[in-house]
Amino acid sequence: MSNHPLFQLTLMRMREFIREPEALFWSMIFPIALAAGLGIAFRNRPPEVLKVAAVTPRLAEALRQEKLLDVTQLPPQLSEQFVRTGKVALVAEPATDGSVVYRYDDTNPEGRQARMLADQAIQRALGRQDAISGKDQIMREPGSRYIDFLIPGLIGMGIMGNSIWGPGFSIVDARRKKLMKRIVATPMPKHYYLLSFLLWRMILLPIDVGVPLAFGVFVFGIPLRGSFAALAAICVIATLAFSAVGLLIASRVRTIEAASGLMNLSMVPMWILSGVFFSSQRFPDLVQPIIKALPLTAVIDALRGNMLQGAGFAQMAPQAGVLGAWLVVCFGLALRLFRWR
Amino acid sequence: MPAKAALRVRNLRKTYKDVVAVDGIDLDILAGECFGLLGPNGAGKTTTIEICEGLTEADSGEVEVLGLHWKSDASALREKLGIQLQETQLAEKLTVFETLRLFRSFFRQGPGAEDAIRIVQLEEKRDARVGGLSGGQKQRLALACALVGDPDLLFLDEPTTGLDPQARRQLWDLIEEFKAAGRTILLTTHYMEEAERLCGRVAIMDHGKVIAQGTPRELIASIGVEHVVEFSVGNAMPDMAGIGAMAGVRDVRTENGSVLLQVTELHKAVPGLLDELGRQGIPLTELRTHSATLEDVFVHLTGRHLRDE
Numbered sequence: 093m094s095n096h097p098l099f100q101l102t103l104m105r106m107r108e109f110i111r112e113p114e115a116l117f118w119s120m121i122f123p124i125a126l127a128a129g130l131g132i133a134f135r136n137r138p139p140e141v142l143k144v145a146a147v148t149p150r151l152a153e154a155l156r157q158e159k160l161l162d163v164t165q166l167p168p169q170l171s172e173q174f175v176r177t178g179k180v181a182l183v184a185e186p187a188t189d190g191s192v193v194y195r196y197d198d199t200n201p202e203g204r205q206a207r208m209l210a211d212q213a214i215q216r217a218l219g220r221q222d223a224i225s226g227k228d229q230i231m232r233e234p235g236s237r238y239i240d241f242l243i244p245g246l247i248g249m250g251i252m253g254n255s256i257w258g259p260g261f262s263i264v265d266a267r268r269k270k271l272m273k274r275i276v277a278t279p280m281p282k283h284y285y286l287l288s289f290l291l292w293r294m295i296l297l298p299i300d301v302g303v304p305l306a307f308g309v310f311v312f313g314i315p316l317r318g319s320f321a322a323l324a325a326i327c328v329i330a331t332l333a334f335s336a337v338g339l340l341i342a343s344r345v346r347t348i349e350a351a352s353g354l355m356n357l358s359m360v361p362m363w364i365l366s367g368v369f370f371s372s373q374r375f376p377d378l379v380q381p382i383i384k385a386l387p388l389t390a391v392i393d394a395l396r397g398n399m400l401q402g403a404g405f406a407q408m409a410p411q412a413g414v415l416g417a418w419l420v421v422c423f424g425l426a427l428r429l430f431r432w433r
Numbered sequence: 434m435p436a437k438a439a440l441r442v443r444n445l446r447k448t449y450k451d452v453v454a455v456d457g458i459d460l461d462i463l464a465g466e467c468f469g470l471l472g473p474n475g476a477g478k479t480t481t482i483e484i485c486e487g488l489t490e491a492d493s494g495e496v497e498v499l500g501l502h503w504k505s506d507a508s509a510l511r512e513k514l515g516i517q518l519q520e521t522q523l524a525e526k527l528t529v530f531e532t533l534r535l536f537r538s539f540f541r542q543g544p545g546a547e548d549a550i551r552i553v554q555l556e557e558k559r560d561a562r563v564g565g566l567s568g569g570q571k572q573r574l575a576l577a578c579a580l581v582g583d584p585d586l587l588f589l590d591e592p593t594t595g596l597d598p599q600a601r602r603q604l605w606d607l608i609e610e611f612k613a614a615g616r617t618i619l620l621t622t623h624y625m626e627e628a629e630r631l632c633g634r635v636a637i638m639d640h641g642k643v644i645a646q647g648t649p650r651e652l653i654a655s656i657g658v659e660h661v662v663e664f665s666v667g668n669a670m671p672d673m674a675g676i677g678a679m680a681g682v683r684d685v686r687t688e689n690g691s692v693l694l695q696v697t698e699l700h701k702a703v704p705g706l707l708d709e710l711g712r713q714g715i716p717l718t719e720l721r722t723h724s725a726t727l728e729d730v731f732v733h734l735t736g737r738h739l740r741d742e
Contacts, residue, residue, distance in 0.1 A: 100538040104524060104531070111526040111562075269522035277488055277518065278582070279511035280539035433488065 097280045101288035105262070106295070123250050123304040130369075131239045131312055142206045145180040147171055151192070154217035155184065158209050171195060182206035184214065240315065243308035244395035245368035247301055251327060252362065252388050254300050255334030256341065256355055259289035263342035264351040273433040282432065286339060293331050301327050318398030322405050326398065326412060330391040333415040336422035337387070343429040362388035390414035438497070439464045439586050439617040440485060445494035447480050454480040455491070456641035467608070467618040469632030471625060471727060473739050477641040478621035479519055482590050485619065486516050499585055512541055515584030517575045519591045525564030529555055532563055533577055540582035549577040553607060569600025576607060587611065589620040593627060605630060623739055625727040637731060644734050653725045656733040658683055658695040662702055665691045665719040672713055679705040691719070695729070 094100075110116060145166045146152035155163045166174060171183040175195050181203050182196040192214060196203035266272040276282055308314040316323070341354045365379075366372060366388035375383060383389050394411035397403030440462040447455040455477045462468045470478045483489040485496055487503040487510060496503065501510050523532050533546035544552070550559055553573040558566060566574065572592060579587060592608070593601040608631050611618060622628055628635045629649045636646045645652055653659075671692070677685045681698040682705075696702035699722060710717055731739050 095538050097538045100535045104527060104535055107531065108524060108526045270518060270520060271522060271524060273488065274516070274518050274521045274523070274578070275539075277486060277511070277514075277516045278536065278539035279508055279541070 098284045098288055098291065101284060102291045102295070105288055105292035108262070109292075109296075119254060120299070120303055123246055124307050127239075127243060127246055127304055127307055128311070130242055142182075142202060142209065143180045144182045144184070144206050144210055145171065145174055146184045148186055151184045151186065151214065154214045155210055156213075157217055158213035161206070161209055161213065182210055184210055237312075239308070239312045240400055241371075241396070242369065243304060243312070243314050244399050245392050247304050247327075248330070248366070248388055248392035248395055249363065249368050250300050250304060251297075251330045251391060252334050252359060254296065255293055255331050256338040256359060258293060258296075258338065259335055260338040260342040260351055260355055261348065262289065263339070264345055264348055267342075267346060267431070267433070268348070270433070276432045283427075286426075286430075289339065290332060290335050293335050294328070297327060297331050300331075314399065316399055317402035319404050322403070322408060323395070323398050325405070326391060326394045326408055326415075329412055329415045329419070330387070333387050333391075333419040333422070336419045336426060339426040340422040340429070343426045344431045362386050365389070367392055385414060387415055387418045437464050437500075438462065439466075439499055440468075440619060441495075441497040442481075442485065443495040445481065445484060445496065446492045447477075447484060447489065448492055453641050455484070458494075458638075458641075458643055460636060460643070462617065462619055464617050465615050466633045467612045467620065467631055469628040469635040470619070470621040470638055471623070471628040471632075471635050471731075471739070472621075472638035473623055473737070476623075476638040478623075478638055479590055481638070482588055482619060482621055483518075486514065486588050487511070512582060513585045515579035515582060515587040517572075517579045517587075517589045517592060519594070521575060523563050523571070523574065523578070525562065527563055528560050529563065529566070529574055530559050532574060533581060536578045537581040543581045543583035546581070549581050552580060552610075553577040554603075567600065569596050569603060572596060572600070572604060573607065576604070585617065587616055587618045589618060591621055591623070593622070593624065601627075625731070625739055629727055635727065637727070637734065639731075639735055645730065649727055652727060652730045656695075656725065656730055658697060658725050658729065658733070660696050660699045660702070661723055661725055661729055662694040662696055662699070662706065663691050663719075663721045663723075664694075664706070664717055666710070666715050667718045669715045671710060671715050675713065676706065676709055679709060681705070695725070695733075 141160055141162050143162045143164070144155060145164045146155055147166055147168045149165060152163050152165045155161050164180070166183065168185065171185060172195065174180045175183055175197065181200070182194055185193045185195060187193045192211075194207050194210060196207055198204060198207075263272070266275075272285070275285060309316065337358065338355075341358065342351055345351045345354065365375065365383050366386050367383075368388070372380075372383050372389060384393075390411040394403070394408040397407055397411075438461055440460065442458055442460040445455050445458040446453075458477075458481060460468075460481075470481060472478050480489060484491045485498060487498075487507060498510055499513055503510065527535070529550060530546055533549050537543060537546050537549070550556055553576050555570060555573055555577065558570055563571065563574065576589070576592065579589070589608070593604050596604065605627070608618065608620070612631070620627075620631065632649065634646070634648050635652060636643045637652070638644070645655065647655070673685055673687075673692075676682065676692070676694070679702065681696050681702045682694050683697060684695040686693045694702065694706070703722065707717070728739055731737070
């Protein structure tokens with residue numbers, strides 16, 4: 093077993109990987125940092141309390157009836173300055189004709205919101221009755237937040253990036269250094285060489301997926317509503333499909349520069365179109381069939397379906413089919429085109 | 434028992450775009466001999482050896498390796514050959530032992546990684562990363578990688594190019610041990626000392642053709658010159674016709690301000706030269722003699738030096 097060429101080749105992949113500390117660091121840290129950054133940026137904040145001011149005790153008292161306003165009382169000569177410097181969003185002042193003047197910046201959303209809340213509080217304090225009573229139903233459960241949408245997208249993007257860059261770079265590097273030529277000058281069956289890349293990706297898969305997934309589950313409490321087996325299966329198919337894309341990209345090129353160019357050319361459109369950060373439904377209907385046929389769209393749709401809506405094997409079949417087609421076509425082409433020297 | 438052919442090449446041709454790399458070559462390498470392909474860069478040595486190694490396909494011609502053919506017996510052949518390519522960079526992050534373990538796993542039989550390390554004397558570097566080895570150590574590791582399949586035929590493509598003199602001598606010692614162990618070796622080189630020292634027979638290549646073939650001794654004898662006398666006379670102009678007419682002098686050439694005489698009898702030519710220059714009243718600033726080498730054979734055949742680029 094330990095003398096099998098496939099075992100030794102995979103061992104070489106592992107040694108090259110773990111002995112490159114930077115690569116190890118970035119491949120682990122990057123998805124976490126991205127998820128953490130975006131998670132913080134789009135976290136659900138408690139409803140914000142707006143700072144407002146009034147120049148008379150009576151107006152201040154009326155405004156305090158509204159829980160979402162933090163009210164201070166100001167001498168009249170300071171009111172203009174406080175609004176201008178943003179210390180308060182709005183100042184309420186009595187006008188000489190008995191009406192109320194709201195001093196605020198109408199280009200600032202906070203100002204407009206304060207205007208609505210302040211006016212409502214003052215009108216109610218003076219006896220206005222609501223025509224109909226409204227009741228709130230707050231939607232804040234896991235599964236419908238941005239972070240729940242984002243984590244499956246990041247997992248899909250991670251699988252794509254690692255599976256394309258990893259084998260692609262190793263192959264071009266081995267070809268450039270003539271190591272590949274030396275290895276195929278031995279009796280080892282050539283397909284072992286390519287298989288070792290797929291095998292190594294499979295070994296790394298629990299880390300590629302596990303790190304961002306565990307981060308999402310434990311830090312943001314994202315749900316895992318579908319079967320874990322189905323989730324694992326879609327990740328395996330996706331890794332094989334993207335590795336095949338990587339092998340195809342690396343099948344002929346001789347320089348790292350050419351390889352990076354081709355890799356970016358294939359990945360960047362998918363980052364944009366496949367709905368990693370925002371729903372791909374935003375693109376015109378005309379291009380939807382193309383977007384649906386992209387491997388990254390397939391894996392992200394499947395992951396979201398599984399994690400957020402509890403989709404099982406049957407519901408993910410169309411996406412699995414798309415990924416399977418990419419795998420077969422790209423691997424077949426790569427085998428045909430591959431330059432072994 | 435007549436030695437049987439380890440490698441037989443007939444009328445081999447290979448053209449790259451508009452360059453004829455190999456232009457109709459015949460070679461016969463016998464089991465147990467160390468055969469050298471000697472020639473300048475671009476002579477077609479690497480193309481020839483890589484066709485024999487099954488890495489490059491010839492346009493036409495016949496190659497029979499150990500009685501087998503690449504078309505029909507490739508996998509059997511791969512088990513029997515040890516190959517060192519020109520300028521292969523092995524995986525830098527692996528250790529010497531790990532590299533040999535990897536290559537050993539590609540072959541059905543052969544010495545273990547530890548044995549291979551001992552053969553090329555890299556015991557001290559067993560657990561060192563390949564990236565940290567010196568040029569000579571890397572070449573010895575490449576040699577070990579060629580040995581792990583216990584090959585019947587060893588192909589070495591410029592095994593000492595780019596090495597310092599000490600590392601080169603160390604590698605020569607190793608190759609001489611392989612010879613003593615009865616291995617069949619085909620090596621390419623553009624160092625004539627290397628070919629003279631290591632190879633039982635040599636084929637001199639130039640522009641894709643074999644221009645001479647034989648033992649180094651035969652080749653040197655074939656130009657009918659045993660010694661070369663080289664001298665300089667500062668700015669003076671000696672009478673070349675007079676010098677050329679001296680007893681035992683076969684040829685006179687000037688090169689970089691020096692005069693080169695190809696002579697058969699050193700003990701007559703040198704005193705004759707001194708007398709002649711004395712008669713012409715020309716002071717000698719430099720005088721050197723050496724026995725004729727393969728370099729002189731190459732110069733004799735092509736008018737150029739092996740290392741001329």
